[in-house]
Amino acid sequence: MTTTIRKLTMARAISEAIAQEMARDPNVLVWGEDVGVYGGIFGATQGLYQKFGQDRVIDTPISESAFIGAAIGASAEGLRPIVELMFVDFFGVAMDQIYNHLAKNHYMSGGSVTLPVVLMTAIGGGYSDAAQHSQTLYSLFAHVPGLKIVVPSNAYDAKGLMTTAIRDNNPVMYFFHKGLLGLGWMPSDDWAEVHVPEEAYTIPFGQAANIGEGTDISIITIGAMVPKASKVREQLRQEGISVEVLDLRTLVPLDKQAIIQTAKKTHRVLIVDEDYRSFGMSGEVAAILAEDALDYLECPVRRLAIPDVPIPYSRPLEQFTIPSTTRIADTVRAMMD
């Protein structure tokens, strides 16, 4: 048997997962701004309008509160909506529907109401789109109980996690990083463009992926920082430092065991995140380590993240705020001293 390699961009992998689930289940609908003829500003819905028509792939007005809220009512009545919030940064105008309803209705109804909604959204900076178009913010949504949080780092995971998200009976927020999608019109990390099987498959939530084994130090990370950490791993191997890279893949549920396991193995942990430093993913992982793995650590946990400033526009300013491979490598070296 020959296995043919079928490399897909992450954008193609996402739209393929959605197309397959739409073919499988007539209750799956897609709506959002420019998801129709345009195919989604970031290509996550490319080809769907042509395949499934305007009754199932719906361009909405710029009314995020209404169309995200509509997913709540629609899902309660049996649809399985996939709704696109063009950039996560636009959450503000719809936050009540997301935070107080989408996240909480299942619990407040004593489990009697289920909301199988996928709210997908673009995240990330690195191309000078400034403070209102460059954030990741997944930690903000992981903070409120009731939302599952998915952040794929490559095309294979993107497809499997999207399929799982659509089949899940809970609200799932699915965050795709603009710099991983293979868009052509902005820098994209080739690392994310990998073999993707044609048939539908699922990847369970709550299982981190060990991207590369190592023995000296662990980098725990997610999203677009995974390829960066992988590159640092290759680079430092030549310097005799053995780095393990853990891709969390989902924040809710969070694979605590994998976090503790890697700390027990390497005894040093660096957390790398493209979200704000304070009160977010990096703090949460550090807290888990403090609670459950402190005895195994040989040096203090360190974090690299956005240094609690809005993302600036100007290129040198923005590059200073987003963790770079150089900064990651330097931090690892310092921790090994």
Place this chain on the structure above:
Amino acid sequence: MDAPVEMYRMMCLIRQYENRMAEVYAEGKSPLFSIAAGPVPGEMHLAAGQEPVAVGVIHHLREEDVVTAPHRPHHFAIAKHVDLRRMTAEIFGRTDGLSHGKGGHMHLFDPRVHFSCSGIVGASFPPAVGAALAFRHRGQDHVAVAFAGEGAANQGTFHESLNLAATWKAPVIFVIEDNHYAISVAKDTSTAIAKNSDRAGAYGIPGVFIRGNDVLAISEAASEAIARARAGKGPSLLEIETTRFFGHFQGDAEAYLHPGEKDTWRALDPIPRFRDSLFAQRLLTADQDVAIQQEVAELVEDAIAFARESPEPQPADALTDVFA
């Protein structure tokens, strides 16, 4: 200069700026287009074709009057006399920019002339209501003008702000620029009624629709709305039909447009039309027009040169300005 000629000059300045900005933005982005490359990276929303909206309204404003603008802000900023050099340096991300490079093209702030804008659709309405409240509270007869695209009129902030302004009788003018599209989504797909100006009726305030992208017609309607606001009679809503000459953003393939749609718009270019009417009325001579074109070209080149010469910020400057 007569008022119509001054309006004409301002429209020419804006057009020249946007055309040059399209060229500057393209620098470093070929043969392969990358949004992150070149001296001006990031998104770029240009307003060529929409000059009459900005000029027809802002022409009536004073320095103290407030303008809040959306993600496509250059025409409003220029008409409001935002410092052209510092605005351009900001778009280049340089230290002499309005925000020393922290804001960029969608986030221009010039408090000296009471101008601000935002990249979030619908964000221009509420702050204008607040500014108007401040004026009324202090007994000043200044006004606030909120500009936004027709797409923004489906955002909750639009309806909430109209109601709030109406109940407060706030001196604010809401101006909707109807360029027919919100990115790829046509107005008739997204909006339940043909004219957003009719929505004014739901809040008991005047609503006027102005066709033709005609700066004098806009100026006349704006003059009335602004006088009304200054006289303490409360808010108004204007919707102005206009046309977008470039894509939604630079790099937009515009596959969603009907064939020939763009040509129809370009054929109705408001600037030559206005120039010809000024010629016909003998308000402008060909020589004066040449002088105007030369003057605005020099202003734009001066601003671009200023921006290019301004130093890049130091990386660690990213850490300042979070708090006052």
